[in-house]
Amino acid sequence: MISDATLYPARPLMRRVARLGGVIVAALAMIAAALVVPPAVGAAPVFPAQDPDAFYAPPADLGARADGDVLRARTVPAPAYPGVDAWQILFRSTNSAGAPIAGVTTVLIPWGTPADRPLVSYQPFINSLGLQCAPSRQLFDGGLQEAPALNLLLQRGWAVAVPDHLGPTSAYGAAQLGGRLVLDGVRAAQRLPEAGLGRSPVGLAGYSGGGMATGWAAALAPTHAPEIDLVGAAIGGTPVDLGEIAGRLGGGASSAFGLGFAAAIGLEREYPTRAPLGDVLNDEGHALRDRMSNLCTDGILAAGAGRSIDELTTRPGVLDDSSVRTVMDENSLAHAPQVPRAPLYVWHGDADELVGMGPVQGTVGRYCASGARVQFAVLPGGDHGSTAVAGAAPAFAYLGDRFAGVAAPTTC
Known part of the structure; x- marks a missing residue:
């Protein structure tokens, strides 16, 4: 058994x-915030630091390759999985704007x-x-x-x-x-x-x-x-x-707010012109976005614990706008x-x-x-x-x- x-x-x-509860709630609230206000000049997504391992870097001919093509591969040690060979593969895929990207499995x-x-x-x-x-x-x-x-x-x-x-x-x-x-x-x-x-x-x-x-x-x-x-x-x-969860659970202060804010940062990265989060953040919000941009789960939770949407944005009540539904x-x-x-x-x-x-x-x-x-x-x-x-x-x-x-x- x-x-x-x-x-x-x-x-x-x-x-x-269990921490994911505030994740989706706060994430959707922040997405809503990002969609309510027209884009402002100079507001740009904050992307993660580039991985120093050259294996992850896309090759120059990425655009000429087909989705799923192997760009490079390597064996890696896997001591936690005895009796197993492990490979990492860099491959070609496509992002939400139709541009070629390099993925890893x-x-x-x-x-x-x-x-x-x-x-x-x-x-x-x-x-x-x-x-x-x-x-x-x-x-x-x-x-x-x-x-x-x-x-x-x-x-x-x-x-x-x-x-x-x-x-x-x-x-x-x-x-x-x-x-x-x-x-x-x-x-x-x-x-x-x-x-x-x-x-x-x-x-x-x-x-x-x-x-x-x-x-x-x-x-x-x-x-x-x-x-x-x-x-x-x-x-x-x-x-x-996602919209149902946002409406049901709301966007108040949460111990898991950091994960929600992180999801909004992630969506801004994928939809930079359609979910421009930076356009509705106040100075405190921008500082938190910068602080979180390279963190893993525990760091994100600690950075955002107990925060709320309204204290980080330039206007309250951002969940009430219908334009939030598009990206969600x-x-x-x-x-x-x-x-x-x-x-x-x-x-x-x-x-x-x-x-x-x-x-x-x-x-x-x-x-x-x-x-x-x-x-x-x-x-x-x-x-x-x-x-x-x-x-x-x-x-x-x-x-x-x-x-x-x-x-x-x-x-x-």
Whole structure:
């Protein structure tokens, strides 16, 4: 029997996930602030410091390459994953403005497994702005809370890809971008000859923010990467409607406000002309944005603890403007016209205090009505933190059945 302790270091995980409550709330409030006021001259996004490792630098011919092309690759030591070879791949992708970017995925391959073994792309929840906080870094330095869960996938003989799904500017909050990076990372893993994954069936999994990137990848796959043999996807605790969360939870002072403010900074990075956060910040707000621009989760939480929107912006009541919906809806699965065509497993706690179940039920219903095959699992008494742990093993088992060719169940 697999214990919760095997899945994750549960208590630290739950504390970290629980902090996400103010994340989305404050993030959306700050996005609203960014959209309410016309752009001002000289207000520009604050981007993270460039990674000093030359491996991450895009090559000169980036624009001439296709999405998912391998730009370079290297092996890396992976002592936390015994019996596994680890590769990091720099690949070509596209940002939300249609410009070429370089993405990174880390691929773990168990020794002795055959070519074209199943491949799972696992998307962690990442709440950071500094490039040193990305999974390709924190997988190996102890900073990634979900890292132990990957052993459950590797023990099945599956290869595992873990993409830096916030992208090269750490655009925290830009979930649709995350979906494209997931798919292009899978393409890159399959195009790396040494990995032996060229004809592998593919599954996707992720929780909370990782569930957003996973859900978007599943929804975009039929049009963005139809050649991928996507057998199924599993998402849990997923914020599918950012506007609903903002309206329900409001934008008051919060211990997790820093993460929300960070998400607004991330969206400004991805949508610099459409979500110009700097245009509505006062001096104190600009100082906080500068301070956070290279921080990881704990630093962001400490910097923003107890703050509120109104004290950092030039006008109060920024949540009341309807223009906020544009960017939020574009990154909300509940409003996306795309529908996953691969089987989908969705799990959610019925006591989730942060991500309401109603929008998730509505999104599942819309998928079902559009012909998708969805299994919706509700965990009685599960809050946002405990559901991450309790739902992981069933989600992985669901993917195992899809790899085995078992017909996908449905609750539609």
